[in-house]
Amino acid sequence: MRIRELTMTVLSKSRLRSSIAAGALALSIVASPPIARAASPATDPTVMIADLGTQGIQSLGQAATSGERIARLGMLFRQDFDINGIGLFALGSYRRVATPAEQQEFFRLYPEFTVRAFHAKLNSYHGAPFRVTGQRTLGNETVVSSEILPASGGRVQVDWHLTDNGGQYRVSDVTIGGMSMKVALRDQFASWIETNGGRVNALLAVMRQQIAREW
Numbered sequence: 001m002r003i004r005e006l007t008m009t010v011l012s013k014s015r016l017r018s019s020i021a022a023g024a025l026a027l028s029i030v031a032s033p034p035i036a037r038a039a040s041p042a043t044d045p046t047v048m049i050a051d052l053g054t055q056g057i058q059s060l061g062q063a064a065t066s067g068e069r070i071a072r073l074g075m076l077f078r079q080d081f082d083i084n085g086i087g088l089f090a091l092g093s094y095r096r097v098a099t100p101a102e103q104q105e106f107f108r109l110y111p112e113f114t115v116r117a118f119h120a121k122l123n124s125y126h127g128a129p130f131r132v133t134g135q136r137t138l139g140n141e142t143v144v145s146s147e148i149l150p151a152s153g154g155r156v157q158v159d160w161h162l163t164d165n166g167g168q169y170r171v172s173d174v175t176i177g178g179m180s181m182k183v184a185l186r187d188q189f190a191s192w193i194e195t196n197g198g199r200v201n202a203l204l205a206v207m208r209q210q211i212a213r214e215w
Contacts, residue, residue: 045135045142045144045160045162045169046132046135046144048080048144048162048169049132049144049146049160049162050131050132050146052076052080053130053131053132053146054130066119069119070115070116070119073115073118073119074111074112074115077111077114077115078111080169080170080171081170081171081172082163082165082170082171082172083107083111084107085163085170085172086172086173086181086182086185087106087107087110087111089182089185089186090110090182090185090186090189091103091106091186091189092186092189092190094189094190094193094198094200094203097198097200098200099200102200102201102204105204106200106203106204106207109204109207109208109211110185110207112211113207113210113211114185116210116211116213117210125148125150125156127151128148128149128150128151129148129149130146130147130148130149131146131147132144132145132146133145133146133147138161140163141161141162141163141172142161142162142163142164142169143159143160143161143162144159144160144162145157145158145159145160146158146159146160156176156177157176157177158174158175158176159174159175159176160174161173161174161175189203192206
């Protein structure tokens with residue numbers, strides 16, 4: 001199967017589409033430039049998430065081009081997300097067979113691929129009320145619960161998984177309704193690789209193709 005045909009086949013799978021949409025929703029509410037934070041954000045992760053959510057919703061209500069919103073998401077991803085940890089998880093067992101050059105190219109491409117995929121869902125949720133509803137410990141992570149109240153009605157539960165990286169929290173995953181951002185990425189990437197004979201460079205080719213598309 002050609003890579004273009006593979007791309008359309010995998011993207012059409014409803015489970016993966018729903019999972020990516022869930023991750024997109026979580027990131028869409030925080031698509032904002034860097035903001036002032038409390039002096040010790042690691043002591044209160046709820047403040048960090050409340051700031052990200054509130055400021056992000058406000059920024060989405062402002063006029064901005066598609067390129068500007070993608071740039072804001074990219075800045076957020078670099079600033080507040082565990083890029084290496086999420087990337088290694090998403091690559092899964094194929095990280096053991098990827099060449100050093102393929103690994104380097106993967107980490108160059110996957111953040112932009114992820115940001116652009118999430119950006120496609122921004123307009124569906126901008127301006128919705130956002131609030132933090134709780135905090136709990138799960139293993140070595142802190143999970144901050146929040147909810148979004150879309151204009152269409154109902155409420156959307158969003159859980160932010162945070163790890164303490166030397167006194168600074170980083171987002172290691174986002175789940176909505178039990179659907180995980182990094183699991184969705186891992187499943188999608190594995191599908192592309194497996195359908196192309198286990199070749200990691202096939203995944204890289206599809207990501208380049210998707211990045212080049214208009215979202």
